[in-house]
Amino acid sequence: MIGRLNHVGVATPSIAEAVLVWRDMLGADAIRPTFDMVEQGVRVCFIDLPNGQIELIEPLGESSPLHGFLARNPRGGQHHLCFEVEDIIATRDALMAKGATILNAGQPRIGAHGVPVIFVRPADMGGVLIELMAKPEETH
Numbered sequence: 037m038i039g040r041l042n043h044v045g046v047a048t049p050s051i052a053e054a055v056l057v058w059r060d061m062l063g064a065d066a067i068r069p070t071f072d073m074v075e076q077g078v079r080v081c082f083i084d085l086p087n088g089q090i091e092l093i094e095p096l097g098e099s100s101p102l103h104g105f106l107a108r109n110p111r112g113g114q115h116h117l118c119f120e121v122e123d124i125i126a127t128r129d130a131l132m133a134k135g136a137t138i139l140n141a142g143q144p145r146i147g148a149h150g151v152p153v154i155f156v157r158p159a160d161m162g163g164v165l166i167e168l169m170a171k172p173e174e175t176h
């Protein structure tokens with residue numbers, strides 16, 4: 037049921053500073069405009085790579101879920117992996133049947149690519165936060 041790796045989420049206290057690191061250290065040049073996802077409490081910037089994307093995420097607002105992560109990792113760090121799936125509801129139900137906990141009470145939300153996403157509790161996945169997203173019409 038797991039599909040293509042869509043993006044790697046990287047939390048940072050400052051997208052403006054993080055894009056400079058990715059640009060100057062690794063030569064990433066396809067840096068998309070930064071935008072706010074108010075409901076999710078994050079500011080987002082995608083960097084296009086030949087085989088996927090880096091999703092830079094910065095806290096937005098006092099109740100951002102990223103504050104806890106950045107308290108533990110003040111300079112930021114790798115936050116989640118996101119894979120595409122064919123059917124987000126069937127995937128969610130299959131995971132729950134196997135005993136996994138889906139964050140947000142199992143309710144898909146519209147993610148940064150405009151398609152439904154769910155997050156699997158890291159404790160059920162060897163400590164890795166997994167985002168699963170419905171396969172977008174167009175990959176990038």
Ligand code: CO
Pocket residue numbers: 043045091116118167
């Ligand atoms: Co993501």
